[in-house]
Amino acid sequence: MADHLLEINDLNVRYRMDGPDVHPVDGVSLTVDHGETFGLVGESGCGKTTLAKSIIQLLDSNGDVESGEIWFDGTLPAWTDERGEVRRDVVEDPQYPVREDGMTNLAELSLEQIRDVRWRNVALIPQSALNALNPVYKVGDQIVEAITRHEPGTDVEEARGRARDLLERVGIDRERADDYAHEFSGGMKQRAVIAMSMACSPDLLIADEPTTALDVIIQDRVLDEIKSLQNEFDVAMLIVSHDISVMAETCDRMGVMYGGKMMESGTTESIFERTANPYTLGLRNSFPTVEEDQEQLVSIPGTPPTLRDPNPGCRFVDRCPFAVEECRDSHPPMYDVDRALGEATDEVAHESACYRLDDLEQVQEDAAKEETWLQQTTH
């Protein structure tokens, strides 16, 4: 088993447009470990969904991975021996995108090959799971379809039984497998899609805005459901959400994206305890939390950049109340936050792309004040 389940290195995704190309993901790196939950958070249009889609090549037809690697611990059935280990000759042969430690570069796979990875290794709960069930087929049959696609030898009756088990597992009556999606309530549809995502016991589950379309009470239940399934099936998760409070509740580690760049990443605990990026600070201000006594929610003034013609400086510079001259010249690299705070550790647990890490405490203090952000609007 490799160190990580997923290792994304310097990923660039490009969308071909009528004008210049757009890069919704611009040099992003991240890792997800086996069984871990990683959260990607950011405003709409920051590239988080594009990043998630690019893992299994589900980008729109005008988008592709321009450069970078998406290493994944898990190989195609054709490349493994009877014990499930990657064959030596595959690793050694440079024509296969397989690394020494057995990881495969998903970005290098053909469409034909990535289809075998989809759902079997990497399942996905789409952004609008409520409309993700095909209205003309029975819900159970849609789960059966996933099973028989990836386990070709499976008897249909057996697959039906498994589909029913999965539905029952998420709290839906076995008999409802014969119903159509329109006969399900919103929460049931969501749970049915979650059940479907577990049909082939994937290694990684991508949940794209799993709770956005649901009301608060159902949200909570769905998150619990996902978490308990995650434990049962021992699956790693990549949760994509604009809601930073969802991250706090569910994720072991998280990354904050803005304008196609990773702004801050690290353990959820560390990011919430010592937020080290003005963007993350602003994002936290604009969401209600249960623990803190916020008088008022403060939104970040302005809107995310268009990505069409990014400025050479920090992506957040135009909306950042703490921007200095340096910020306008180049986008900051990821700095080790612990080291900047003088608590160097062996392993990098928390990184932030900000030039102001030196006086982080001052930044954090000012960010908590409403007027800091309000001043910015007149700017």
Add this chain to the structure above:
Amino acid sequence: MARISLRYLAYRLVVSYFVILGIMTLAFLLLRLMPGTFADALVSPDMPREAREAIVEQYGLNEPLWRQYLAFMVNYQTGQFGWSPTYGTEVWSLIERRLPRTLVLFGASFIFGYIIGPLVGMYLGWWRGTKRDKSVFAAGLVAYSMPAFWIAWLLIWLFNYELGWLPSSYMMSQYPDDPSLLAPFEQWTWWRAIVDVLHHIALPLFSIISVGWVGAMLVMRTQMNTVVDSDYVYLAKAKGLSERTVMIKHAARNALIPVATQAIVGVAFIIDGAVIIEYVFSWPGMGALIVDTVLRRDYPTAQAVFFILGVLIVVMRLLTDIAYTYLDPRISFEGGE
């Protein structure tokens, strides 16, 4: 699976019955609104007065219009379509002989049009924006804008006059208007008869389809465009299904539902087209009959043909409605209204 209750079916049948009564009334009125009267066609000025009056009385034309109407409605509902003065035979025996021929032409056009149209629409919608999409789409619009009878003339010119490959008229080489549809089958071997019919049907069929497929194609293409971006197609891709499976099983299957709606209108258009095309190709069916009898003021026959074609459309609409519930599980006709 059947999501149609008997009660709903009964309700639909009752409604259809009233629609048919309406068609009857129209058939009766339309022909009487035409200039001239039925009697003009039967009598001539040089007849003796008594003979003229006898004929007028024989057909009940001296009765007031409302009594004629009542008698007409009663007769039609009891299956009596009257006597054709121009053919000198029962109207029903004319229809009986000609309806199957029309159904052969219309049925084949409908089936081919609604196989080709959605199939082409599926590919165009899936590969939207490509060169192939744009050119086939434009070709479809051109075909759609052309009158079917004009295309028919072009086809006759090319395949009959210039190339001499296909016959330009009739349903069979011999017995073009033989009372029995089966006569050639008795005298020829059956396969020769079928080949002969296919040979004759090729041009009229192609003329109708060349226009008839476009309506379904346009709807299917637009629907595919919408469905391609739907979340369930996205999920189907994420499940690792092949492009073909996603396109046919998940996208096209859903895009087909509005095509059924279009088919309800399309049925009428194809019957319409078949009537004109029959005349162009001297296809001995209902279309040629209606044109012929209207021109000769043979009211009993003309109104009966008009009526039967109307009933055909009503029946097709009922069938499409039933097909609908099988296409879209969200639609159910379980409760009566």
